[in-house]
Amino acid sequence: MGKGFFSTLLMGVALLSAAAVVTADAPEDDDGxxxxxxxxxxxxxxxxxxxxxxxxxxxxxxxxxxxxxxxxxxxxxxxxxxxxxxxxxxxxxxxxxxxxxxxxxxxxxxxxxxxxxxxxxxxxxxxxxxxxxxxxxxxxxxxxxxxxxxxxxxxxxxxxxxxxxxxxxxxxxxxxxxxxxxxxxxxxxxxxxxxxxxxxxxxxxxxxxxxxxxxxxxxxxxxxxxxxxxxxxxxxxxxxxxxxxxxxxxxxxxxxxxxxxxxxxKSNNNTPPPQKKTGVMWYLKFLAACGVFVALVMAFKMSKGNNDMKRF
Structure with a gap:
């Protein structure tokens, strides 16, 4: 597998990590x-x-x-x-x-x-x-x-x-x-x-x-x-x-x-309560993971095709 595949792999991992951070820290849409x-x-x-x-x-x-x-x-x-x-x-x-x-x-x-x-x-x-x-x-x-x-x-x-x-x-x-x-x-x-x-x-x-x-x-x-x-x-x-x-x-x-x-x-302190990981956040993380997975599969297929052409 070529350098292109590994580059895509690293980019995919970075995107997945970023998506996880964003969704975990996202505030509630409705403050009540x-x-x-x-x-x-x-x-x-x-x-x-x-x-x-x-x-x-x-x-x-x-x-x-x-x-x-x-x-x-x-x-x-x-x-x-x-x-x-x-x-x-x-x-x-x-x-x-x-x-x-x-x-x-x-x-x-x-x-x-x-x-x-x-x-x-x-x-x-x-x-x-x-x-x-x-x-x-x-x-x-x-x-x-x-x-x-x-x-x-x-x-x-x-x-x-x-x-x-x-x-x-x-x-x-x-x-x-x-x-x-x-x-x-x-x-x-x-x-x-x-x-x-x-x-x-x-x-x-x-x-x-x-x-x-x-x-x-x-x-x-x-x-x-x-x-x-x-x-x-x-x-x-x-x-x-x-x-x-x-x-x-x-x-x-x-x-x-x-x-x-x-x-x-009604909390007695002035510190905002920690944000809960709602179903929406987990759904966004799931979508991000699916997107990265699809990208990795496509990159793998492209890399495999290039190697086959070289062997031919």
């Missing part, structure tokens, strides 16, 4: 997230009618089409809101929201803002700008301590309202807390974000925050048996009193999650 346009909002936030098709805003909220939705400004006695017009009907979903809290106050500032998934919507009140006795979930990004606490501020906590229980504002929600963490999210130079993940069947509720570096997510809380209303509206509200800050919402991205990918998203 499907954007939900009805519950997402980005710059410039408003259309030609100075409204948004999917969200209502009001109170003291100011829209800066190039920067943010300012729920409250760095001034006393303000209340602002941003509410989805439609409820979230998906069973499993993820909400990523970028926000910014800052102001001129050095020692005294507040009060913070609330993120809501509730049966009611657009009802202003004393709980971070929303009504009291709400039904559903409230997550409070609190920057001001109303009483002496064992934890530091800023502080993030979640409350599950039943429509009858009041928020314990005098004690910063101590009696209502179902999950919490200390997060220094005020006045940061990096984009500050929150990520809510919910799985209705198990009642799994996860909150992650990004406050230290881009795409560096840290766990805040991971809860089970959290039952949200079947039809829950998404809202962002804020209130200021004698203490105040700018409370801005920069973007909201809501996505539905396929059930099979939820386990990976």
């Amino acid at each position: 997230l499907h954007p939900l346009r009805t519950h997402s909002i980005y710059m410039p936030y408003i259309d030609q009618d100075l409204q948004n098709r999917w969200f209502d805003f009001g109170g003291d909220t100011i829209i800066n089409t190039n920067k943010h939705i300012r729920l409250t400004s760095d001034a006393p006695s303000q209340t602002g809101y941003l509410w989805s017009r439609l409820p979230i009907t998906a069973s499993n979903f993820q909400i990523d929201f970028e926000f910014k809290v800052e102001g001129k106050g050095d020692g005294l500032f507040g009060d913070g803002f609330g993120v809501w998934l509730t049966k009611e919507r657009v009802e202003m009140g004393p709980v971070f700008g929303n009504r009291d006795n709400f039904e559903g979930l409230g997550i409070f990004f609190d920057t001001y301590a109303n009483s002496r606490q064992a934890h530091s501020f800023p502080f993030v906590m979640a409350m599950l309202g039943d429509g009858r229980t009041s928020y314990d504002g005098a004690h910063d929600g101590l009696a209502n807390k179902i999950g919490s963490c200390e997060v220094d999210f005020r006045g940061k130079t990096v984009p500050t974000k929150g990520r809510i993940i919910y799985h209705r069947e198990s009642g799994r509720l996860i909150l992650k925050t990004q406050t230290k570096a881009w795409d560096q997510w840290e766990d805040c809380f991971d809860l089970s048996d959290v039952k949200l209303p079947q039809l829950a509206y998404l809202g962002f509200t804020s209130v200021t009193g004698e203490v105040h800050d700018n409370h801005d919402i920069i973007s909201v991205t809501t996505s539905t999650i396929t059930k099979g990918n939820f386990a990976a998203r």
